[in-house]
Amino acid sequence: MAYSFHSLAFFCSSILIFKLISLHQSALAWSCGPDVRPTQGFVSLPFNRSYYHIQKPYDVPEDQRYCFIDGVHKCWVYSTDKPHTTTSQTLPRTEIAIQGYGYSSGVWEFEAYAYVPNGTSGVCIMQVFGATAPHASTLMLRVYNGSLTYYRAPVLVPNIYDKWFKINVVHDVDAAKVRVFIDGCLKIEADGRGGTSHAFKCGVYAQMNDSTYMESRWKDIKVLRKR
Ligand SMILES: *[C@@H]1O[C@H](CO)[C@@H](O)[C@H](O)[C@H]1NC(C)=O
Ligand SMILES: *[C@@H]1O[C@H](CO)[C@@H](O)[C@H](O)[C@H]1NC(C)=O
Ligand SMILES: *[C@@H]1O[C@H](CO)[C@@H](O)[C@H](O)[C@H]1NC(C)=O
Ligand SMILES: *[C@@H]1O[C@H](CO)[C@@H](O)[C@H](O)[C@H]1NC(C)=O
Numbered sequence: 379m380a381y382s383f384h385s386l387a388f389f390c391s392s393i394l395i396f397k398l399i400s401l402h403q404s405a406l407a408w409s410c411g412p413d414v415r416p417t418q419g420f421v422s423l424p425f426n427r428s429y430y431h432i433q434k435p436y437d438v439p440e441d442q443r444y445c446f447i448d449g450v451h452k453c454w455v456y457s458t459d460k461p462h463t464t465t466s467q468t469l470p471r472t473e474i475a476i477q478g479y480g481y482s483s484g485v486w487e488f489e490a491y492a493y494v495p496n497g498t499s500g501v502c503i504m505q506v507f508g509a510t511a512p513h514a515s516t517l518m519l520r521v522y523n524g525s526l527t528y529y530r531a532p533v534l535v536p537n538i539y540d541k542w543f544k545i546n547v548v549h550d551v552d553a554a555k556v557r558v559f560i561d562g563c564l565k566i567e568a569d570g571r572g573g574t575s576h577a578f579k580c581g582v583y584a585q586m587n588d589s590t591y592m593e594s595r596w597k598d599i600k601v602l603r604k605r
Contacts, residue, residue: 429478510572
């Protein structure tokens with residue numbers, strides 16, 4: 379009796395494992411490949427300096443923490459820097475804040491190529507601003523020790539230092555979902571966190587366990603909206 383029960387249990391767990399494997403594979407097939415076009419059905423909106431401003435430590439000139447050369451935005455900040463306003467209690471940041479496309483409904487997308495140099499850690503490099511308190515953001519993409527993470531966890535992509543990678547973030551406000559694609563592969567679909575006023579930001583915003591120097595670079599930044 380004991381033996382046959384054991385066999386049955388083994389048989390069932392084999393089926394379960396098989397099912398898990400096939401689920402996993404179909405999820406992978408769906409999340410990555412030529413059929414996955416995160417910008418399909420979206421319109422790219424005009425983007426220039428009038429749509430964004432730079433948030434940087436309040437006591438230093440902008441050109442000491444940000445530059446835009448040959449189409450590449452470079453943002454950097456030090457862990458000892460001041461916050462972006464005299465009254466803010468937040469950790470230091472140099473962020474490209476795309477205030478020109480604030481939104482409260484619809485489906486919006488951020489696309490860009492990002493580069494994070496080795497050594498930059500404990501930092502948010504991209505966020506969907508706006509959420510219901512106590513949260514301030516709907517999404518944070520962070521870097522810890524060379525891994526790109528959703529907030530503190532999970533890891534979305536390991537070993538991202540010293541190379542360009544493509545980020546697509548799709549925020550469906552009404553469905554309260556945010557999807558993150560890295561190099562055209564879906565890495566996470568996370569729940570919204572409320573809020574009635576959102577905007578995209580990218581750069582470097584120190585988090586817990588930040589490195590003394592933080593830097594990220596950006597090119598081909600696009601904001602898109604679903605038709
Ligand atoms: C930015 O783009 C908008 C819309 O295309 C245009 O009206 C405006 O003149 C541009 N501003 C600058 C500073 O290029
Ligand atoms: C980053 O720099 C450290 C210290 O110089 C080195 O040990 C490490 O191998 C580097 N990592 C990468 C991914 O280049
Ligand atoms: C990053 O690496 C340091 C040094 O190896 C380690 O102490 C720390 O726990 C790591 N942090 C994370 C978030 O993995
Ligand atoms: C990260 O920061 C927290 C809070 O300051 C601290 O308790 C922890 O030891 C730090 N971890 C590392 C790996 O430095």
